Amino acid sequence: MATKEMAPVDRALRQVETISAVGLALASMEYLARPDQFADTGLMSWEIERLRLRMLAGKKADFLNAIFKPPGIYVLLNLRLVAALTLINPRSDKVARDFAVAFIAVTNYVLAVRIRAGTDGTEHMSQLTYLALLATRLFPNDPKARAASAWFIGGQCMLSYLAAGLAKAAGPAWRQGQAMPGIFRTYVYGDERIYKIFKDRPKLSKVAGWGVIVGESMLPLALILPKKSAWAMLATGAAFHGGNAAFMGLNRFLWSFVGTYPAVVYMSKNMKLDDLSPKKLLRGLRKRR
Template sequence: MDSASTAMYAALLIASVGVAVSAAEELYRLDVFSDSGILSWSVLRFTRRRARLRSVQELADLLFRPRAFAALLVAKLAAGLSVVALTIAGSPPRPLLAALSAAVLALVLLMKRRTTFGLDGSDHMQVVVFLGATTFLVVPQDSLAATAAVLYVAAQAVLAYVVAGVAKLAGPAWRDGSALGGIMTTKIYGTRWVGEFLTGRPLLGLAACWAVILFEIGFVAALFVDQRAMWGLLAVGVLFHASTAVLMGLNGFLLAFTATYPAVAYAHHLLHAGWL
């Protein structure tokens, strides 16, 4: 991918689909955010440090009440779908797209402010992509700042994978192959038959755990191998996240992380073209 614009618009499109999907899922399970739900703000507000300014805390209490929060989710869904529609239409007005990208970024940050429970790496990666996209869209298109915005997304993606792999490498359960079997037997993230299958076959569990570790730590190689190998590694990443979506219910990872792949491909282009 040899164009910064192509890379960032592709990243923005994929990430916006992910935001729309997550908003739709949250609206479908709106009951968990009600006053009697497990993610009730009347309870969660006490798990967060209170804002120093009373007016800021009052605003948070107002925005995170059930009806207001539902409106925020609708706005998140609408903004995500609007970015998708504009991007697919081709040649979207940069100021309008920048405003929508900034709106999605603000809404994602508000979601993170409301609760830390149930969040995962996909939430962080959404922030990364929309921060990079908003920056890219407000600076001159062919400027160094625009290139830096794309490279920021690529660097964050590579760092996220490597850090995750190193963290797993430090865990005894990952090194001995029991981690995936254990995770798959949990109620929240598991698929019991898969967990039991891996637990009953220690060598297969060991191979699966080390495959994940090596993929994540080795993701940095996507920047340095030839183009065909890079696309192959990114394809493995898509399959990896698709499998976690199916088996573990981590749907957000698939679109949030693959949204960074166009930026990784652009960084690869710059490296091999001698620009970096």
């Protein structure tokens, strides 16, 4: 019996699940590889982390110790790893995938309370992505809900790039070339070889800074450019994240953001430049009234 071909939107959302789940699996394994950091004497001790928020510092929040202190935190991370592997496995059935998406969506916000140090845009993108994926499970028979989720994920990705590019453009360090050597000289994100290259070549550093500004700011054009140009821009974005993973250790950024690209592609295929015209937008608002 021939299997039913997936609709384009379902295929895009499945690809988002699979790719982004790789990053979640890596993140879980990274945390589990150093379990000592969650101990009371570790860098991520819950006794210290909870002091960041007044509502968590008192005895009323002690019930969270069961999942936020060892061994509870290890169980939580292992379950997230299992959920991520479930989404990566192409043979996982629908029920298993639904539970995995729901578990990841909920625990994304749970971990946002537990792990506050060292988090970045990766976690924020994952929260939004899996919240949208969960919405498709809450309305399984509504194709508009699935399309809206894909558009939300793709749109959030493009807005993130645009916001990052404009924020860098507003900073003189990026425009004048100090940002690149400044980043690569740090202990956490640094690379001595790259740092020396930019330090000894200020013009190259300035060009690289402007390259990042322009690249991030212009990436949303992939939504309306011709097919080949759009794919080239997405490939550039993926290469950018690949470089960050190789030289700065930001491997989770790669999977979190590139994981949204299938939604961007779906959005691009269903968007026309005319859709952005004021007349059409006003017409759409009037129809909703």
